[in-house]
Amino acid sequence: MSILGAAHACGTKAHAVVRASLCLSLVCAMSACASAPMRSDRNPSDAPAQVAAPDAFFAAIRAHCGKAYAGIVRADTPPPANSPFADRPLVMHVRECGDDEIRIPFHVGEDRSRTWVLTRTASGLRLKHDHRHHDGSPDAVTQYGGDAASTGTAVRQEFPVDSESVENFLANGLRASIRNTWAIEIERDRRFVYELSRPDGRLFRVEFDLDRPVPAPPAPWGGGS
Template identity: 65%
Template sequence: MDLLNRGVLFLCLGLGAAALPASSEMYPPDAFMARIASHCGQAFAGRIVANEPPQPDDPFAGKALVMHVRECTPGELKIPFHVGDDHSRTWVLTRTPEGLRLKHDHRHEDGSEDAVTQYGGDSTGPGTPWRQEFPVDQHSVAMFQREGLAASLQNTWAMEIAPGERFVYELSRPSGRLFRVEFDLAAPVALPPTPWGHPELE
């Protein structure tokens, strides 16, 4: 696909991702965003399908896991990830000129930012309409170093989407760490509470 057509697709996405069909003719990052946006306003239950090696004091163990495709604005999707009564996590996907950016917005219950927040990375290459990968960026590396989180310095996050079937969030490391949560897009659930630090929706 030439740069002109890619630019047209980027402009179209900016006019409203939810209005776009996720066709095979679209540039993969735009198709990926449109596939997620097709579920805007819905929430879905998830389950852990990989968690290797097992983690001590795992904050996800035994908790209800719910994702909510909550805000779909031009070029950006906000997807809170609720873990039981913990409403601190929101995934933010942004369309960039080169591809996609994933950031993790972590808040306290009073709305203030956690010391470890806004971390993530940019996609490398076009990816596919159903999977995008996000190696850790330098901003995140510096924050992890500052906070003593050495294990996170080689993080790669990924997301997968099969509309009407499943959504997957993944964290992996070269050390062998693999964490995957799979959400059932065929069965919407009741909407969760407002994520901490985010506005009520009209």
């Protein structure tokens, strides 16, 4: 082989080696890019915050502040001999709405003695029943209820009877009530449900149509003007 041919052959081999080296480097670089995790500049704190169920539930009721709705008894089992709710108009009125408390009078005909009181607590929500006489003085059986046993949902919250209420019931001869659990359901613009249940099968449910407001009733007894 001539000197020129040998030089050409050597040059060709050198170029091939360089090309192979470049290809290998490119393949390695692409492999590294494919295996490396994608970097995100998004801060996790930028994600929209999830509203806690008790807060969403409270807000859903508060959205109806100032409005009143007619109700109907959907369950009253076993049927009592003399139900105070039979054949009487039932109206709930979302009357007072603070940041941490909502007061909802429940009118049964001309009886304006009942007000449901929903309150925020450090752990969730609390339901109490404020019962008054016609002159506004507290009934012997009043301020009973309990705290929500769990976070519940944005639609339903349950409130087992608390120890103070048990003492009140026993002091007033209402032993059956010491196992009460109350519940409230709210489906915005559809329905509001108040419920009382017991393990012995007692179930009372009254449902209010949120799609049809009614004129606001007078103030509850003891509730001012």
